[in-house]
Amino acid sequence: MKLNGPFNQVKLSRRSFLLLGGISGYGALMAYALGPKEEVVWQALYRSWTEGWTPKSASPLKDIEAVLEHIREDKRAELSLAFKLLTFAPTCFYLTGYFFPWKDPYKVSKIIQKWQYSERMEQKKIYAGVAAIINSSFYGRVESYQDIGYPGAPSFSLNEGAL
Amino acid sequence: MKIYSLLKDREQSFFQKSDHGFDFVIVGSGAGGGLSAFLLSQYGHKVLLLEHGPFVKTADLSQDEAKAYPLLYQEAAARKTSDGAITILQGRSLGGSTTVNWTSSFRTPKTTLKFWQDEFGLKDLREDSLAPYFEVCEKLLNIKPWDISPNENNEVLARGLKRAGLKAELISRNVLDCQNLGLCGLGCPTGAKQSSLQALLRKAPNVTIVTDAFAHSFSLSEKKKVKELTLYPRGKKSGQWRIPIKELIVSGGAINSAALLLRSKSPDPYKNLGKRTFLHPVVLTGAHFKESIDPYYGAPQVIYSDAFMSEDPRELGFKIEVPPIHPLLLASVLPFGSDQHRELMSLISKTNAMIALQRDGFHPESQGGEVRVDGQGRVHLDYDTSEYMQRGFRKALRVMGRLQFAAGAKEVLAIHRHAKKCQNLSDFEKEVENLSMQAHDLTVVSAHVMGGCAMSLKPEDGVVKEDGSHHHLENLSVFDGSLFPTSIGTNPMLSVYALVHKLCEEKFGKG
Numbered sequence: 001m002k003l004n005g006p007f008n009q010v011k012l013s014r015r016s017f018l019l020l021g022g023i024s025g026y027g028a029l030m031a032y033a034l035g036p037k038e039e040v041v042w043q044a045l046y047r048s049w050t051e052g053w054t055p056k057s058a059s060p061l062k063d064i065e066a067v068l069e070h071i072r073e074d075k076r077a078e079l080s081l082a083f084k085l086l087t088f089a090p091t092c093f094y095l096t097g098y099f100f101p102w103k104d105p106y107k108v109s110k111i112i113q114k115w116q117y118s119e120r121m122e123q124k125k126i127y128a129g130v131a132a133i134i135n136s137s138f139y140g141r142v143e144s145y146q147d148i149g150y151p152g153a154p155s156f157s158l159n160e161g162a163l
Numbered sequence: 164m165k166i167y168s169l170l171k172d173r174e175q176s177f178f179q180k181s182d183h184g185f186d187f188v189i190v191g192s193g194a195g196g197g198l199s200a201f202l203l204s205q206y207g208h209k210v211l212l213l214e215h216g217p218f219v220k221t222a223d224l225s226q227d228e229a230k231a232y233p234l235l236y237q238e239a240a241a242r243k244t245s246d247g248a249i250t251i252l253q254g255r256s257l258g259g260s261t262t263v264n265w266t267s268s269f270r271t272p273k274t275t276l277k278f279w280q281d282e283f284g285l286k287d288l289r290e291d292s293l294a295p296y297f298e299v300c301e302k303l304l305n306i307k308p309w310d311i312s313p314n315e316n317n318e319v320l321a322r323g324l325k326r327a328g329l330k331a332e333l334i335s336r337n338v339l340d341c342q343n344l345g346l347c348g349l350g351c352p353t354g355a356k357q358s359s360l361q362a363l364l365r366k367a368p369n370v371t372i373v374t375d376a377f378a379h380s381f382s383l384s385e386k387k388k389v390k391e392l393t394l395y396p397r398g399k400k401s402g403q404w405r406i407p408i409k410e411l412i413v414s415g416g417a418i419n420s421a422a423l424l425l426r427s428k429s430p431d432p433y434k435n436l437g438k439r440t441f442l443h444p445v446v447l448t449g450a451h452f453k454e455s456i457d458p459y460y461g462a463p464q465v466i467y468s469d470a471f472m473s474e475d476p477r478e479l480g481f482k483i484e485v486p487p488i489h490p491l492l493l494a495s496v497l498p499f500g501s502d503q504h505r506e507l508m509s510l511i512s513k514t515n516a517m518i519a520l521q522r523d524g525f526h527p528e529s530q531g532g533e534v535r536v537d538g539q540g541r542v543h544l545d546y547d548t549s550e551y552m553q554r555g556f557r558k559a560l561r562v563m564g565r566l567q568f569a570a571g572a573k574e575v576l577a578i579h580r581h582a583k584k585c586q587n588l589s590d591f592e593k594e595v596e597n598l599s600m601q602a603h604d605l606t607v608v609s610a611h612v613m614g615g616c617a618m619s620l621k622p623e624d625g626v627v628k629e630d631g632s633h634h635h636l637e638n639l640s641v642f643d644g645s646l647f648p649t650s651i652g653t654n655p656m657l658s659v660y661a662l663v664h665k666l667c668e669e670k671f672g673k674g
Contacts, residue, residue, distance in 0.1 A: 049501045070241070071241070072238055139490045139491045149512050156353050162361065
């Protein structure tokens, strides 16, 4: 199985797709949409990732959706499939070591660590994808600037004749 | 110059209704396409210039990264190689990558030109034959050495080089009345950057520009000529527009130009199309200093070193520069767990980063990647980093760490999934020695995409002739960085301009 990383790339081999997709019964998903179960997974990952940051966003899912919106359609469908796998107990166990860990912050934190240090390519890639999306959703907001001490863009004036 | 958008219904129907009799249709508005349009307009031709991205007025550019990247970059600045291992920053708005690059302007290294002459027989691409074109382009784009003090991020590199007994070289930049802001990568908000739009297209009277236009494919006549180009409004599958073609110039930039030719099933009997696509793969180190660096302010790149570029390009070689650091850009390249990630982010104001651009395409174990399109016409780039290249990455990390410690860094970190901060050079070197240099472990990025439609004397060896004309199609030329038979070994913008100037003048100029 080959799950690719940040933003663009969650790619499943045909065999793995049939195996995992078939088991999960989700088949070929061509359009991306955050379903209620996926929302639970994203929320759990986001909370664990940003724990201690007191993120200013009241709706992290909206921030995540804003990032996902820019992902290429085919990659979005693949990413969607990967998240479906994380919401289906048998495939979730394969990828995380738990059947449905998303309501337990301790387990979620362990999963993130496990993915980060895993030498299994699919876990490396899921980790990279999740990291990129959550980081972008968090640091893509101007509200995060003060948390990291970025003072924002300097002031400037438009040059005469600029198009 | 008139600018229309294919996303506006009225303008879309205006173009779709009739043949407007364009002498030239150019796909892409970056260095290659922008200059071609400018020159052809001066020669008196009626030119249509097509751009996939939008036209964003200078006054409307956002300094908010989350808004700027989706608007101005291919795939929202998240384009990747097909295995997801290498992030590729490539512009996609009117002006192409010249709108968002960091303004570093270099002539093509003579070692690269010599290699092209010796290995590919491109005898006409010499330092002396290209010099007049470099001079003209440098004037057109106001390219001059930067004469304001470097920001602290660049100063770290200068100091490190000096203390290591190496020379810090000054980078020339294409700016006019630059306010030294450091926002180049988000599109210059003052209009100082002399992008192809600001410096060239605005002065081109006979050019009609249509933005938000995705050039999907072209059809061929029986006489081995391009007959019609099919476009779609950006992001849409309807609203097709077919343009009759007299002369087509493909300047979409590497990856995109090859993809257009592949989707069009252009003749490629020797299977060269899309192959030998180069990236100048970049690895990074970060360093923390006691004092503020503020790496987000000031001209982003003004100091460089070629001390690690050997004279023989077949040997490992990399160029050292620094990147500007903005929050989202930094967040996206740090591959660490949440605790380490947030700590590193919170140190942004005291962070210096260095980058090493490895030249690719010269050594037998560094033959670049391959562009391919899938059944839906979507583009993919397969690019593997060989053991040879991984040796280069390791060497580059060691060199950059050495320079950062020499400059007074408190701690240095290789940007790598398993790396830890090191407080001294000895620990850092041991750390780098033990790290895997494989994809997904090491962060690798690229902002220089080249090749894929290589020039060659014989059709067996490339896609286009030495003059940029397609080997098998009479009225098709490729005028952009995809022409290069190897990478350049330096930031490629000025090389694209000069080469395209030469080709365009020789092929289509008067007299």
